[in-house]
Amino acid sequence: MKTMKKKLLLPALLAASLTLSGCMAGQSVIYDHNLDVKTKMSSSIFLDPVPNNQKTIYLETHNTSDQQNIDVRTPLTADLQAKGYRLVNDVSQAHYVLQVNVLSAGQIKPSGGSKMADGVVSGGAAGLGTAALVHNDTGGLVTGAVAGAVVGMVADSAFQTISYHLVTDVQVATRSGTPVKATSKQYLVGNSTVNSTSTQATSNWSKSQTQIESLATKTNLKFETAAPQLAQAMATSIAGIFG
Numbered sequence: 001m002k003t004m005k006k007k008l009l010l011p012a013l014l015a016a017s018l019t020l021s022g023c024m025a026g027q028s029v030i031y032d033h034n035l036d037v038k039t040k041m042s043s044s045i046f047l048d049p050v051p052n053n054q055k056t057i058y059l060e061t062h063n064t065s066d067q068q069n070i071d072v073r074t075p076l077t078a079d080l081q082a083k084g085y086r087l088v089n090d091v092s093q094a095h096y097v098l099q100v101n102v103l104s105a106g107q108i109k110p111s112g113g114s115k116m117a118d119g120v121v122s123g124g125a126a127g128l129g130t131a132a133l134v135h136n137d138t139g140g141l142v143t144g145a146v147a148g149a150v151v152g153m154v155a156d157s158a159f160q161t162i163s164y165h166l167v168t169d170v171q172v173a174t175r176s177g178t179p180v181k182a183t184s185k186q187y188l189v190g191n192s193t194v195n196s197t198s199t200q201a202t203s204n205w206s207k208s209q210t211q212i213e214s215l216a217t218k219t220n221l222k223f224e225t226a227a228p229q230l231a232q233a234m235a236t237s238i239a240g241i242f243g
Helices: 002-031 073-082 115-134 138-157 223-241
Strands: 036-041 056-063 096-108 161-189 194-219
Touching: 036 223, 056 073, 073 223, 096 194, 096 223, 161 223, 194 223
Parallel strands: 056 096
Antiparallel strands: 036 194, 096 161, 161 194
16 A cells, blocks of 8 residues: 555655755746846046037958957947947047957856756755655665756756946047146066056047946857947947936
């Protein structure tokens, strides 16, 4: 009679184990179902208001990352024009020079523990609980834990939260009516020493720099999907400098 109860109870508990493992893996789908894009600027750049005839920008875009297919110029041009600025091809006609370089782009590892490890642990726990109810021996416990761990790993590997980032260096140069003295420093790092050199120059441009990082996160996100969203977020942030 006791054996018959175990046989009847085993399928139900195994189904519960599968459901528990699937639910834990499914948390990733629930939390990261929608594409989440965030942007952070390292420091603010403030520009003085100018008349409409000075809303001219000479734009330079570069890409020194290993992701050469990212188009940052198109969304940036559109956003700047939407704010009333005109892009010129001759730097002598520009009141601003905007230089943008894609420094790095690609997938980044999520912070915290591994989701696959979480799946193994949760699945193993579910299987362990099932075995504990069905079996009274150690072998049953081990078998249930292993089976549950496998279920958890398979379920969780199907739903992974993926994050990509885009890091850009930005320099804004504003034409000045008076000469501006600028000092630049370069650091050369050797085996055990750090050498620095500084140069001073005078020009009619006042320069400011910042760095922008855009981050896109979603379940099973592909870089082809994330790239245009990252570029647009970067463009919106840069265009915000110009009002």
